[in-house]
Amino acid sequence: MENTMYQVSTLQALILGYSRTVINVDELIQHGDTGLGTFEDVNGEMIVMDGHCYRSDQFGNVTEVDPSTGIPFAAVARLYGNQQFQLNDMPNFASIQTELTRKIEEVFGLNSMHIVRIDGEFGKIDARSEGPYRSHHIRLKEILLHTQQSFLFENIRGSLVGVYFPDYMDGINMPGWHLHFLSEDRTKGGHVFDASIIKGAARVDKITSIHINLPKEASFDTYSLKEDLESEIKSVE
Secondary structure: OOOEEEEEOOHHHHHOOOOOOOEEHHHHOOOOOEEEEEOHHHOOEEEEEOOEEEEEOOOOEEEEOOOOOEEOEEEEEOOOOOEEEEEEEEOOHHHHHHHHHHHHHHOOOOOOEEEEEEEEEEEEEEEEEEOOOOOOOOOHHHHHHHHEEEEEEEEEEEEEEEEEEOHHHEOOEOOEEEEEEEEOOOOEEEEEEEEEEEEEEEEEEEEOEEEEEOOOOHHHHHOOOOOOOHHHHHHHO
8 A cells, every 4th residue: 555754844944944934734644644843933743643733842742733823843644553563561762773774674664654653651751842932043953952841651551653754764854763742642742852761662664755845935945955064963963
């Protein structure tokens, strides 16, 4: 079954400070039921799950957003769960990433994109989010210095939702696994720095095509997207 990753803008553009609306939430969820991103002016972390779009504010509190809310960057796809497996006793984020990578390597998927969801019980979720910061050409790392807050959830049920992009797509999105968390009761979440899984069930889909919706504003062409941003991307992730 053909499955397309639908992406709004590029990670490079967001890193360099392009945080204006490209499309709204209503349009985004027509193209995918699972994924992540952020909102206009980098106003919180986005979690798309079951066709609903949620925002984690700078304190880790989650609400479902209005369909008219603007989006500068996101990546979504359809989750079918063609590959399913258990993830139990995962002590940290590195172990989760390693096992996910091993599983997609088994199906010859390292050079393809993937969408993932892991439902279960988590020992800890070390996460962050941020409040809005209206800017133009101010880099994301500078914005996060002003607005980012970190928080820790312990012994909590919920879901990790995310995407995998291969190394050669660096700049379009973050290479490797990028995961956001949403609690089972849909009240807590954020961008995940570290996590431990007590017991989890993973669903993964391999994706071999991508549609990128680039900003239409003339100001988009004032950003130097050829700049090497590898270290900067790692610093904000």
